[in-house]
Amino acid sequence: MDYDNKQAESAKRPFARKSLKHVNSFKAMDVMRRASELESLGRKIVHLEVGEPDFSTVAPIVDAAKKALEKGLTQYTSPTGIVELKTRLSELYFRRHGLSVNAERILITPGASGGLLLLANLLVEAGDEILIMDPAYPCVRNFIRLMSATPRLIPCDAQQGFRPTVSQFEKARNSSTKGVWLASPNNPTGTVLDRETLTKLAVWARSTANHFLVDEIYHGLHYVSDLPSVLEVESDAFVVNSFSKYFGMTGWRLGWIVVPDQYVEQATRLAQNLYICASSISQYGALGAFTSEAEILLENRRHEFNQRRGYFCNALSEIGLPPAASVDGAFYVYADVSRYNFDSQTFCQLMLEKFGVAMTPGTDFGEYKSSQYVRMSFTTSQENLELGIERMQSALDSFR
Numbered sequence: 001m002d003y004d005n006k007q008a009e010s011a012k013r014p015f016a017r018k019s020l021k022h023v024n025s026f027k028a029m030d031v032m033r034r035a036s037e038l039e040s041l042g043r044k045i046v047h048l049e050v051g052e053p054d055f056s057t058v059a060p061i062v063d064a065a066k067k068a069l070e071k072g073l074t075q076y077t078s079p080t081g082i083v084e085l086k087t088r089l090s091e092l093y094f095r096r097h098g099l100s101v102n103a104e105r106i107l108i109t110p111g112a113s114g115g116l117l118l119l120a121n122l123l124v125e126a127g128d129e130i131l132i133m134d135p136a137y138p139c140v141r142n143f144i145r146l147m148s149a150t151p152r153l154i155p156c157d158a159q160q161g162f163r164p165t166v167s168q169f170e171k172a173r174n175s176s177t178k179g180v181w182l183a184s185p186n187n188p189t190g191t192v193l194d195r196e197t198l199t200k201l202a203v204w205a206r207s208t209a210n211h212f213l214v215d216e217i218y219h220g221l222h223y224v225s226d227l228p229s230v231l232e233v234e235s236d237a238f239v240v241n242s243f244s245k246y247f248g249m250t251g252w253r254l255g256w257i258v259v260p261d262q263y264v265e266q267a268t269r270l271a272q273n274l275y276i277c278a279s280s281i282s283q284y285g286a287l288g289a290f291t292s293e294a295e296i297l298l299e300n301r302r303h304e305f306n307q308r309r310g311y312f313c314n315a316l317s318e319i320g321l322p323p324a325a326s327v328d329g330a331f332y333v334y335a336d337v338s339r340y341n342f343d344s345q346t347f348c349q350l351m352l353e354k355f356g357v358a359m360t361p362g363t364d365f366g367e368y369k370s371s372q373y374v375r376m377s378f379t380t381s382q383e384n385l386e387l388g389i390e391r392m393q394s395a396l397d398s399f400r
């Protein structure tokens, strides 16, 4: 059943919330499904649509999880997570950012998704407006809508490096504005909020009594020397992070949030009610990420992503599909396809069906010029990236 039919079907069921009509499926998933169909027919597809590392979890994490299973550590944990893991994360903030973050302020969550869900319930009231970047990770606006609040999309143009400005916030603000939710590095652009920008935006949020939340899920996978955590510039900010990307644990469903002291008790109550705790085995496994053996492996992976980034961005520029902004973090390239006279949906469809390259239309990530852009992930081998470039070159030649 295709997506429109499914929506029509579910509209007939009387009990589902009407507001669910805003919650779209990811187009990246639709692309992935179609790509697997083509593969089952014997076609070789180059996967550039996937938003997760292509490496499986490193051995020290897997071994730590196996040991925990053997020891029978399979019960619920504390709703905020095991103390050992929170302590390791607190140490990580000190090592990476020179910050003293009390482990009590850290709550372990089922992925960044669980963290965003908890923070939406903690911070967003029905009728509120929350300022978010456009383009951005699609679930963010849905979490806000599910609170019966409004995500106010701030259009971020390639010319401004896909970073919002204080004057845009000022223009968008009204009496319902209650918070700002950003991501750095951002998905789908790979853009980083540099220290100056982050500071200006945080100062604005404080001066206008808005809460300030930054999703730092791609921290660790960054290719610039200075990537500040928002906590370096605003101690009362809310932080979302995860073991999914840098630590390569997408399927383990493990993340964390950092909240200011005065919110710990309410956040803990919400954690108990929303999910009781994050997976115990995943938490014990994640302790293995803080061994020197794992640290070397994870840094090697970051290095590999950086090499792929160098190759892929240059090759894309050479064939006429340059990254729209400098890819300073994450593993995504956002590129403008408008010169080829197709909207991004059609462009992606043609690339997949005719040329065997899967990529995600920008319309997954927002409204502003989103039908001009596509997102490509370098979460596949160098060999596949080269094949992808070769196929894209043929495609673009045929479009000219």
Ligand SMILES: Cc1ncc(COP(=O)(O)O)c(C=O)c1O
Binding pocket: 051, 110, 111, 112, 113, 114, 137, 183, 186, 187, 215, 217, 241, 242, 243, 244, 250, 254, 255
């Ligand atoms: C910006 C951003 N935030 C949150 C998530 C959700 O991640 P998790 O697997 O930790 O739930 C993603 C996933 O791609 C993401 O890109």
